[in-house]
Amino acid sequence: MTLPHRELSSPAMDPTGGASQGTNLILHGGQITVPVSISPQRDKEPTLRLGLFNALLLLGTGLIPNGDVRAQPLSVPPSETSSLSTRPRLLEDEWRAELPDRGIDIEAWLTQFYQGAVAGDGSRQWQYGGKGDLFVTFNGEKLGLWPGLSIAAHLELLYGDGANAMGNRVLLPxxxxxxFPRLGGSDQDLSIVVSQAFSERVSVSFGKFNMLDVLANTPLLGGGGTTTFMNTALAAPITGVTPPYLVGANLTIRTDPIIWTAFVYDPRNAQDSDVLTDPFSEGMTGMLSATIPYQIAGRSGFFGARAIYNNKETTDLGDVPGLVLPQGSSQFIGTRKGSWFVGASFQQYLVQNPGNPLEGWGIFGQVGISDGNPNPIEWSAILGIGGTSFLPGRNLDRWGVGYFRYSLSSDLRDGLASIGVELRDEQGIEAFYNAAVTPWFSVTADLQVVRPAVSDASTAVTAAVRTKIAF
Structure with missing residues (x-):
């Protein structure tokens, strides 16, 4: 992931426990320079590991597009919207119900988190934070423009603290x-996408995309971190070549039996204002994906494949040891142009309600491989099971259990091993149960067990309670 210019400082500790000179990690459009000046009598290892750990996280976070721009909640019959306990949203008044007929649809969520470490490195203090999401969609035809036009805006606001900065030494949030968007240096962001459907089979979209929205509609796996899985490895699977916010355009063509999507976008994170004012100045990314829906014994599923390539010039991971050499040595750090990723995914319902295809549960999986340099993620795999509840009468509940494994670049491992930093695959398991108290209010219990990528880090066990209100 390419982030806007951001400086991160972390103090190193000498053997006596005193703070030594810090290491500044500066990112400039994918080129990383780490000026380090450390006295030889002091212990460099804590600073180097923390700085490189942050570098890996910022380099490696790119999201795979898959699905529609908005996630749709399970529906509740209109006759049941009058009661507070059965309405789909807390503020379900007459004026709200009339807005879609006038061409405007508004959704608002407040998601709160209380999360902390149960075992592993770092702090045991639990953290409280939250996220507000506001979605506004305009229907062009109903607003007096032309058929097929829609404009979707998503404003997100973060507050408080989260367990991502608790020192557990895991690579993925x-x-x-x-x-997101906090890793990009801001607690707020606005995405706007303009779409035009030419027919039921052909549509185009362009603008600034929030890729969590794109991912959130996947039936069994989706949720964007607010409804289903919380770990980025499962909630927003990583490619290393797609930023979390991007400027671009896509074309979708629905044929029988394949749905084709072509996507062209700027390889940089669109939280950087330069991406909006000067798009594609540092390269271009192209993606082609194919999705094949199918049914087995009346239960729906799909198989998907995608290929992504960009021509951006990025740091050569084989030269990463140069990042921790004395100031001025950055001139020896090389670059590589171009990076690729290919992957495949599937989902299959094992139990599905014939009357409502969104109700049911099943299995899902995904695998991906990349060039391994400059892409810091060489290969990845996830596998899990989940969906709506298997308990009678709890059709609005969600549950899931997922396993993930991410293998880092061999060039990166070899380079860091030469300076005494050993890395391994990061892998873990996450389980959650999301109980719908009402259709508009849910409470989730979540547990994650992760073996961090840093080889001498302890297994991190993180627990969380999450609540979500749909207004």
Missing amino acids: VNTALA
Whole structure:
């Protein structure tokens, strides 16, 4: 992931426990320079590991597009919207119900998190934070423009703290909703996408995309960190070549039996204002995906494949040891141009309600491989099971259990091993149960067990309670 210019400082500790000179990690459009000046009598290892750990996280977070721009909640019959306990949203008044007929649809969510470490490195103090989401969609035809036009805006606001900064030494954020847009240096962001459907089979979209929205509609796995899984490895699977916010355009063509999507976008994170004012100045990313829906014994599923390539010039991971050499050595750090990723995914319902295809549960999986340099993620795999509740009468509940494994670049591992920093695959398991107290208010219990990528880090066990209100 390419982030806007951001400086991160972390103090190193000498053997006596005193703070030594800090290490500044500066990111400039994908080129990383780490000026370090450390006295030889002091212990460099804590600073180097923390700085490189942050670098890996910022380099490696790119999201895979898959699905529609908005996640749709399970529906509740209109006759049941009058009661507070059965209405789909807390503020379900007459004026709200009339807005879609006038061409405006408004959704608002407040998601709160209380999360902390049960075991592993770092602090045991639990953190409280939250995220507000406001979605506004305009229907062009109903507003007096032309058929097929729609404009979707998403404003997100973060507050408080999360378990992502508790020193557990995991590579991937344990709380996706509180990681973005914060990793880009801001607690707020606005995305706007303009779409035009030419027919039921052909549509185009362009603008600034929030890729968590794109991912959130996947039936079994989706949720964007606010409804289902919380760990980024599962909530927003990583490619290393797609930023969390991007400027671009896509074309979707629905044929029988394949749905084709072509996507062209700027490889940089669109939280950087330069991406909006000077798009594609540092390269371009192209993605082609194919999705094949199918049914087995009347239960729906899909198989998807995608290929992504960009021509951006990025740091050569084989030269990463140069990042921790004395100031001025950055001139020896090389670059590579171009990076690719290919992946495949599937989902299959094992139990499905014939009357409502969104109700049911099943299995899902995904695998991906990349060039491994400059992409810091060489290969990845996830596998899990989940969906709506298997308990009678709890059709609005969600549950899931997922396993993930991310393998870092061999060039990166070898380079860091030469300076005494050993890395391994990061892998873990997450389980959650999301109980719908009412259709508009839910409470989730979540547990994650992660073996961090840093080889001498302890297994991190993180627990969380999450609540979500749909206004």
